[in-house]
Amino acid sequence: xxxxxxxxxxxxxxxxxxxxxxxxxxxxxxIIPFNTPLSxxxxxxxxxxxxxxxxxSVNSETANLVSKELLESGIPILGICYGMQLITHxxxxxxxxxxxxxxxxxxxxxTKNCPLFAGVSNNSxxxxxxxxEVESVPENxxxxxxxxVIAAISNLEKNIxxxxxxxxxxxxxxxxxxxxxxxxxxxxxxxxxxxxxxxEKTIAEIKEKVGSxxxxxxxxxxxxxxxxxxxxxxxxxxxxxxxxxxxxxLRKDEDKKVMxxxxxxxxxxxxxxxxxERFMKKLENVSExxxxxxxIGNEFVAVFDEESHKIEGAKFLAQGTIYPxxxxxxxxxxxxxxxxxHHNVGGLPEEMGFELLEPLRELFKDEVRKVGEELGIxxxxxxxxxxxxxxxxxxxxxxxxxxxxxxxxxxDDIFIEELYKNDLYEKVSQAFVVLLPVKSVGVMxxxxxxxYTAVVRSANTIDFMTATWSRLPYxxxxxxxxxxxxxxxxxxxVAYDISSKPPATIEWE
Ligand code: XMP
Numbered sequence: 001x002x003x004x005x006x007x008x009x010x011x012x013x014x015x016x017x018x019x020x021x022x023x024x025x026x027x028x029x030x031i032i033p034f035n036t037p038l039s040x041x042x043x044x045x046x047x048x049x050x051x052x053x054x055x056x057s058v059n060s061e062t063a064n065l066v067s068k069e070l071l072e073s074g075i076p077i078l079g080i081c082y083g084m085q086l087i088t089h090x091x092x093x094x095x096x097x098x099x100x101x102x103x104x105x106x107x108x109x110x111t112k113n114c115p116l117f118a119g120v121s122n123n124s125x126x127x128x129x130x131x132x133e134v135e136s137v138p139e140n141x142x143x144x145x146x147x148x149v150i151a152a153i154s155n156l157e158k159n160i161x162x163x164x165x166x167x168x169x170x171x172x173x174x175x176x177x178x179x180x181x182x183x184x185x186x187x188x189x190x191x192x193x194x195x196x197x198x199x200e201k202t203i204a205e206i207k208e209k210v211g212s213x214x215x216x217x218x219x220x221x222x223x224x225x226x227x228x229x230x231x232x233x234x235x236x237x238x239x240x241x242x243x244x245x246x247x248x249x250l251r252k253d254e255d256k257k258v259m260x261x262x263x264x265x266x267x268x269x270x271x272x273x274x275x276x277e278r279f280m281k282k283l284e285n286v287s288e289x290x291x292x293x294x295x296i297g298n299e300f301v302a303v304f305d306e307e308s309h310k311i312e313g314a315k316f317l318a319q320g321t322i323y324p325x326x327x328x329x330x331x332x333x334x335x336x337x338x339x340x341x342h343h344n345v346g347g348l349p350e351e352m353g354f355e356l357l358e359p360l361r362e363l364f365k366d367e368v369r370k371v372g373e374e375l376g377i378x379x380x381x382x383x384x385x386x387x388x389x390x391x392x393x394x395x396x397x398x399x400x401x402x403x404x405x406x407x408x409x410x411x412d413d414i415f416i417e418e419l420y421k422n423d424l425y426e427k428v429s430q431a432f433v434v435l436l437p438v439k440s441v442g443v444m445x446x447x448x449x450x451x452y453t454a455v456v457r458s459a460n461t462i463d464f465m466t467a468t469w470s471r472l473p474y475x476x477x478x479x480x481x482x483x484x485x486x487x488x489x490x491x492x493x494v495a496y497d498i499s500s501k502p503p504a505t506i507e508w509e
Contacts, residue, residue: 003190004028005183006046008036009327010054010064010082013465016324018050018080018168020364021176026191027183031327034064041070048076048187051083053166057097057132058082058089065090076159076187078116081130084153084162091138091155098149101131105171106147114144114154116161116181126151126165126172134164159186195370199231202359206235210316215357216308217318218348219244219270220389221258223382224320224360227372231359232318233268234375241269241314243307245300248276248402249391251416252409261381271311275303279393280402287398289509296390305352317354323364380420385430386464394509398437404452407490408435411454414483418476419458428470431458433484434497434508442485442492451492454484458497459506467501 005022009015009031022029030044034051041049049070056064068090071077079087085095108126110117126147133149145152145163153162161182167175183189215232219225219242232240242262246255255272263270282295308314360368372382388394392412396404412433419425434455442449456477461467481494497504 001030001044001046002028002192003045003047004030004193005048005050005187005189006041006044007031007050007052008034008041008066008083010034010052010056010086012053012055012081013463014166014168015052016327016364016463018052018179019323020366021168021179022183023193023364023367025180025183026193027189028193033330034066038067038070042073046075047189048078048182050182051077051079051086053081053083053129056082058085058095059097059132063089071160072158074159076182077161078182078186079160079162080166080168081164082132084164085132085134087160087162088134088138088141088153091141093138093141094135095132096135098131098133102128102133102148103130104128106151106165108145108147108151108165110145110152112142112144114142114152114156114161115186116152116154116163116178117144118181118185120174120177120181124173126167126175127169128165130164134162161186195367195374198363198367199234199371199374202231203235206232206357206359209357210236210239213239213315214311214313215240215316215318216311216314216354217242217320218304219258219262219268220320220387221250221254221262222320222387223365223372223384224322224368226262226320226377226381227368227375228318228320228358228360229262229268230266230375230377231371232357233266238269240318241271241311243304243311244270244272245303245307246272246274246276247279247296247300247391247393248274248405249279249296249393249400251387251392252413261378266377271307273303273307275299276402278303280400283393283400285399289394292393292400292509293390296393300389301348304348308352308354315355316357317348317352318357318359319348320360321358322360322368323362326361383426385425385428385432388507394507395432396435396437397508403490404435404437407452407488408433408454410488411435411484411491414487415456415480418480418483422476424472424476428458428472429461429464429467430506431456431470433457435491440493444492449492451490453493453495454488454491455495455497455508456480456484457506457508459501461501461506464506465501467506469496469498469500472496 019029019031106128110122137153141153141155151164167178262268282299369382436453438453458470459467460470484494
């Protein structure tokens with residue numbers, strides 16, 4: 001892994017953030033499950049290892065542990081939160097259940113300096129999220145900092161450090177400095193992660209792998225599949241055919257936009273399949289959310305399967321799989337069960353008989369965006385909000401029909417257009433309109449109206465696992481409400497969704 005930093009995943013929601021922070025320093029990072037065999041970890045020859053946070057307790061019988069041999073291997077180690085408790089536990093210190101835990105901001109006081117804190121001020125704010133705490137440190141370990149609890153420990157001889165707080169979140173004022181101390185001063189990692197090199201290397205790999213064969217790709221208009229398509233096109237040109245399935249559940253004019261932005265502008269070979277009628281048929285009278293998701297997912301696979309086999313001699317199926325997809329598929333799952341069955345346009349079944357080509361597999365989303373911009377895709381396209389595979393099908397509550405789709409497309413388009421105009425689009429993470437099958441009475445001119453209710457939803461989030469509702473200005477909400485009610489026939493009432501996730505989710509179904 002070219003002198004990079006290995007992150008052992010114990011299930012913390014912040015793991016991907018740690019990985020990104022390190023890559024922002026132009027150092028390669030990789031996230032692997034904590035129970036990866038020791039030999040495999042050592043084979044990677046990392047410059048340093050980070051033990052992540054995680055939901056379990058080191059004192060529990062089912063605790064997620066690593067072998068002490070790993071910690072004794074001489075590779076510099078940084079334990080964060082659970083990682084620090086694990087170091088304490090393995091070296092004979094004591095971890096106990098605190099009385100109330102610490103969540104949120106805390107004052108850190110450095111009591112004994114160490115290389116991790118070089119150049120860090122003695123008092124600063126850090127972000128805590130833990131219940132267990134280190135009660136007594138192992139022999140030969142120092143206490144380096146305190147908050148309400150023991151907040152940092154180290155054994156300089158072994159090159160092992162532990163911190164109770166999260167340096168990767170922006171609330172930890174000096175977190176960046178601490179991570180950079182670990183990466184450069186302690187691990188002596190090299191800067192060798194540059195996206196321009198990644199593009200060149202990947203293009204060469206695609207050429208080598210594909211040779212003169214044909215490749216197909218399911219283009220959705222979203223960031224990942226579009227960047228994958230342009231990158232592959234750069235490598236093999238017209239040997240790539242993109243299949244764009246119009247499910248009839250896309251945003252307004254999405255088909256035309258995709259054909260223009262990618263077909264014309266990038267000269268991609270795109271086969272546009274209008275399958276909207278097929279999808280509408282499958283959705284007739286289906287109102288239960290999971291049933292709708294399954295119907296849309298299955299139909300998508302059926303259409304794609306048919307169309308892909310019409311492309312003679314295609315050997316590879318390209319997908320816009322990105323690094324978080326890879327991590328999530330291998331990661332340590334918390335107790336949370338699957339809440340919604342996700343259908344990804346890229347997520348086609350394996351038995352379709354193609355060899356996979358996944359050129360973005362190693363990249364985080366922000367890196368995919370940078371690659372997209374380097375490839376010449378306009379900024380507004382690579383910074384689009386995510387759009388779910390089942391599309392408007394899960395934003396029209398209850399049964400879906402073509403008329404409701406049209407109403408929702410118009411309302412959603414107004415909202416998105418105004419977000420751009422008012423310079424708010426990139427200040428929120430995901431924004432859209434939901435159509436409720438609920439009619440209410442209103443008055444327009446002198447006439448009574450009896451029409452549907454639209455709900456405007458906008459969420460702010462880093463990882464889409466938790467989210468808060470966007471504090472959009474009242475005047476802006478007022479503008480959206482009057483434009484939607486005045487311009488979209490079929491809607492006479494607009495509400496704003498003020499639910500956070502959890503307990504709500506971002507989408508309504
Ligand atoms: P929820 O509603 O679970 O959504 O809070 C979290 C994020 O996932 C997106 N989402 C999907 N994306 N296929 C997708 O590709 C799906 O089936 C799907 N369902 C939800 C959602 O838009 C949000 O970004």
